[in-house]
Amino acid sequence: MTVLVDNPQARHIFLERQGLSRTPNVKLGRQGLLELVHDLGFVQVDSIQTVERAHHQILFSRNQTYRREDLAHLLEKERSLFEHWTHDASIIPSAFFPYWKHRFARREPVIMERWRRWHGEGFDQAFEETHQRIRDHGPVMARDVKAEDHKSGGWWNWHPSKTALEFLWHTGKLAIARRENFQKVYDLSERVIPPEHYAAEVSHEAFIDWACRAALTRLGFATHGEIAAFFDLVIPEEAKEWVSRHRDELEEVVLETVDGKPRPSFMLAQSMAELLQPPEPPQRVRVLSPFDPLIRDRTRTERLFGFNYRIEVFVPEAKRQYGYYVFPLLEGDRFIGRIDMKADRKAGLLDVRKLWLEPGVKASSGRMDRIAAELDRLARFTGVERVNCADGWLG
Secondary structure: OOEEEOHHHHHHHHHHHOOOOOOOOOOOHHHHHHHHHHHHOOEEOOOOOOOOOHHHHHHHHHOOOOOHHHHHHHHHOOOOEEEEEOOOEEEEEHHHHHHHHHHHHHHHHHHHHHHHHHHOOOOOHHHHHHHHHHHHHOOEEHHHHHHHHHHHOOHHHHOOOOOHHHHHHHOOOEEEEEEEOOEEEEEEHHHHOOHHHHHOOOOHHHHHHHHHHHHHHHHOOEOHHHHHHHHOOOOHHHHHHHHHHOHHHEEEEEEEOOOOOEEEEEEEHHHHHHHOOOOOOOOOEEEOOOOOHHHOOHHHHHHHHOOOOOOOOOOOHHHOOOOOOEEEEEEOOEEEEEEEEEEEOOOOEEEEEEEEEOOOOOOOHHHHHHHHHHHHHHHHHHOOOEEEEOOOOOO
């Protein structure tokens, strides 16, 4: 018999899977941080620092004891995390590296053909030269190689936005050893990825099974399309075939969307009893990054929460509905609004420009106090001294 999952239950399941039902002030530490990233599957990296960079804000929104230096240690010293690509640049557990080898193999001919169309035959000699240079002389930043090749009139000038370093990184031959002022420092993957993960191999069948199973675990429930989109490691047809081959391990459920429409999905049968009894999320307000994994799938967000969110960074200013970089506000299991703000570090302010509450959400004193408390927490984390509100609603 197909199980019906009502909308509040579905929200709670997804919030729990995405680490947003945990107590946010329990000491995290390095091991707890590693486990959190593992449980999420990945944490997206983005350079925009309107308030705080995406990866830091994603982790802070789940645990206010998160420390940036712990993440740097796991990435650059312990090497239990590495940077690579899901649907975008992300921080990923190094234990997943053997599965990413299949992504490297899939991407290499695609990227190679793209470069061949741009530059013709013979360009790939530059890739080999760059790889050898790093092997012989150690890690480099893009600006180092660019400066050298600019003097010689070399391959770097072929296309300013695509480099040999990026090709070698996307195909797994190089890894990001660290960042300096957020600029990537590239080194050989075998010198960055721990040996046990670098050397490990998995079969194609094991790769497909892991990619689909790991995605469904972190989503709680999903269609085959949502499974494929989670890590962006497999295509929907492969996820659909995986579902078909593992029906004995899956349970079909019908989700109630926010507008009451049913949506068939799948759950892992062995986890179903636990999933169907999710904890209540904390009622505190959280300011989410625009790149938070909870809202990465905008359609799923709208279906489950009735929250229509689009980042407007690339929308011309005159056409923006809200603003350049507007943050969603989550209260318990409900999106209550969005907020436009910027950290002015020179002035020591978290400058709040405007708050929009969702239709039907009241600006009660308790709710506004919760928003103000979260903004205070975020200001401290960002390193500014106080919150300044242009509209004066903070009092």
